Amino acid sequence: MSKNLFIALEGIDGSGKTTQIPKIAAFLQENGHKVYATAEPTRGPIGRMIRDIFAGKMEGDHRVIAALFAADRLQHLLDEKDGLIRKLEEGYTVLTDRYYLSSYAYHGVHTDLDWVVESNRISKELLQPDVHIYIDMDPVVSMQRINATRPSAELYETEENLRSVKNAYEIAISRIENQEKIARVNGNDSVDKVFKDVKKILEQFM
Numbered sequence: 208m209s210k211n212l213f214i215a216l217e218g219i220d221g222s223g224k225t226t227q228i229p230k231i232a233a234f235l236q237e238n239g240h241k242v243y244a245t246a247e248p249t250r251g252p253i254g255r256m257i258r259d260i261f262a263g264k265m266e267g268d269h270r271v272i273a274a275l276f277a278a279d280r281l282q283h284l285l286d287e288k289d290g291l292i293r294k295l296e297e298g299y300t301v302l303t304d305r306y307y308l309s310s311y312a313y314h315g316v317h318t319d320l321d322w323v324v325e326s327n328r329i330s331k332e333l334l335q336p337d338v339h340i341y342i343d344m345d346p347v348v349s350m351q352r353i354n355a356t357r358p359s360a361e362l363y364e365t366e367e368n369l370r371s372v373k374n375a376y377e378i379a380i381s382r383i384e385n386q387e388k389i390a391r392v393n394g395n396d397s398v399d400k401v402f403k404d405v406k407k408i409l410e411q412f413m
Contacts, residue, residue: 211240211298212412213291213334215306218342219369219376221349222394223401224304227342230402231409235300238413243294245283246304253279269317276310277326284333292334307331308339311379316371320378335387337412340405341380344394346370 216224216231232242248254257275260267267275283303284291294301307327314323346369353364380389392404 211295211300212337213295213301215303215308215336215339217305217308217339218394219344219346219349219372220364221352222342222344223398224342226398227402227405228302228304231405232302234406240300241298242302243299244302247283247306248276248279249283251282253282273310273314273318273323274326280307280327280330284330306336308379312372312376315375315379338388338390338408340408341376341389341391342394342401343391346373348395
């Protein structure tokens with residue numbers, strides 16, 4: 208079997224990550240990987256709290272949200288049954304929709320970026336992706352997709368915020384691109400073209 212990998216898919220809301228995840232998982236399986244696909248925030252207790260804040264069911268300051276994401280990520284890594292580290296040890300290729308680069312971008316817009324980076328330091332030390340795949344997307348197109356496919360937008364889903372997050376992604380990427388593998392694809396292309404570009408990236412590791 209091929210060497211198992213840890214792959215993080217990144218991008219602003221509406222960039223198509225959710226659409227690409229099952230396609231990528233199927234491609235990896237076809238190439239000999241057993242795949243564990245997951246997402247952040249998780250479906251665990253902390254992740255559900257984050258989702259409730261996003262849906263307007265709870266109040267949460269941006270600093271609280273950033274801290275909750277850091278805690279949810281640690282649980283995502285360290286859970287004894289379904290944690291990312293455990294799944295990698297079991298031989299799975301792990302594919303996650305968002306990881307710490309998302310926190311750098313989304314939370315760095317609303318609070319001190321250095322604090323966000325530090326709050327995720329343990330997660331980064333525990334496990335870095337073999338590759339962060341960043342789907343680079345025009346926020347106008349992202350909002351068009353969000354409005355066309357969802358009954359209502361969540362907390363961060365405004366064009367103004369997505370523009371800020373897109374800029375923050377560039378800052379975040381510049382902080383880690385000399386130490387970690389970042390691959391960029393054009394999310395404004397068709398779903399099939401994005402998938403083709405992602406496959407080319409993954410083939411470098413297979």
